[in-house]
Amino acid sequence: MDGSCPLFLSNFGEQNGSERSVGYLVQKLPLYRPSPDTSDLGYHTLDNSACRSSSSTSIVAIPIKHQQQLQQQKSLGHLDDDLLLNIFSWLTTRERCTIAQTCRRLREIAWHPSLWQDIEVHHPQCLTIALNSIARHGYHSRVRRLVLNGANGHPGVLASLPFPRLTILALRHVRHVNDDTIAAILDNCMHLRELDLTGCTTVTRAYTHGAASQLQSLDLSDCHGVDDAGLALTLSRMPHLACLYLRRCARITDASLVAITSYCGVLRQLSVSDCARVTDFGVRELAARLGPSLRYLSVGKCDRVSDAGLLVVARHCYKLRYLNARGCEALSDSAVLALARGCPRMRAFDLGKCDIGDATLEALSTGCPNLKKLSIRGCERVTDIGLEALAYYVRGLRQLNIGDCPRVTILGYRAVKRYCRRCVIEHTNPGFSS
Known part of the structure; x- marks a missing residue:
């Protein structure tokens, strides 16, 4: 060839x-x-019925x-x-x-x-060869979504090529990606809306030297080099940012949350899960300044977040749909009661390993009737009483995790099965039926 x-x-x-x-x-x-049991996805099978073998034994x-x-x-x-x-x-x-x-x-x-509008290059493929081939055919001007996931090679080719139609770019766990590469990409890709830099450990900021970026979604999860100063510089050029994910960025503190409120007035989704240096002060500032614009908030495994921070969330973020407070062991029933009253649009709640009991489930049953997903894994004070109250009033529940809840018995499990017929129940009790 x-x-x-x-x-x-x-x-x-x-x-x-x-x-x-x-x-x-x-x-x-x-x-x-x-x-055979799936819907037709729009492509044909290429099988010819005349060529199929007959069930008869005749030849x-x-x-x-x-x-x-x-x-x-x-x-x-x-x-x-x-x-x-x-x-x-x-x-x-x-x-x-x-x-x-x-x-x-x-x-x-x-x-x-x-x-060639949607391209994915995965490990162990060489992204340098792939990008050179795309450029040789002239298709870099047509690409709208480009995903490079753990691929080998140097992304410098990507920074040098113009991608006038590129709107979604993912550089997940790609080596040799640094701040200069990201700056060149942002300068060249004027219509970029989503940027995923998950696992790019040498990246400290995503800064553009040109006009303000049109970026709406930025994922810096596992970018361990990102700190408060780098994040503030990044956000200063992204006034339209609506989704920001900072999972496991261990160097950020409350100063980053204050910077978010200063530069991202339209932010709707934020995750700072596993950011151990985030405290109630940052959560309070975030909730008080962004208020009803927030729809998604994750502070999972932030040990220094407690009732004091989430009470402010309950007061100001009344349009919240998703809250992850898993592992916030200082969270108690009082904060969840306030959240149930103040956030009636809640659809998903993760309260795993929090210090909550039946009072929380009873409050959710009346305050959040449209709840679809709930995790109370490791909540040792929850019993069958609270679980039955929740199941009776929230019959649209679709997913429930009751693993490691020692006081939940087969009675609570059966109550959920009886009232929430379409609910998928995750548990760790071998005595429960599947």
């Missing part, structure tokens, strides 16, 4: 470029066929001419271009590149511009 097809995979170079036999592709494609002789016709019907090369495009649109980037190396016609279909 000539050099027009990219080598996304390390073993592609070992494959022969001549046209493959039809049987190889026919054997591969059924892997992407929907199972039917098929003339050679008809066998040749049936063999041609199995060939991908005889399918219509539109049908092939429909099939290829459901394949991953890796799968399209694999099929592209089988024959010239399929290579042309696999590299159709309409198929």
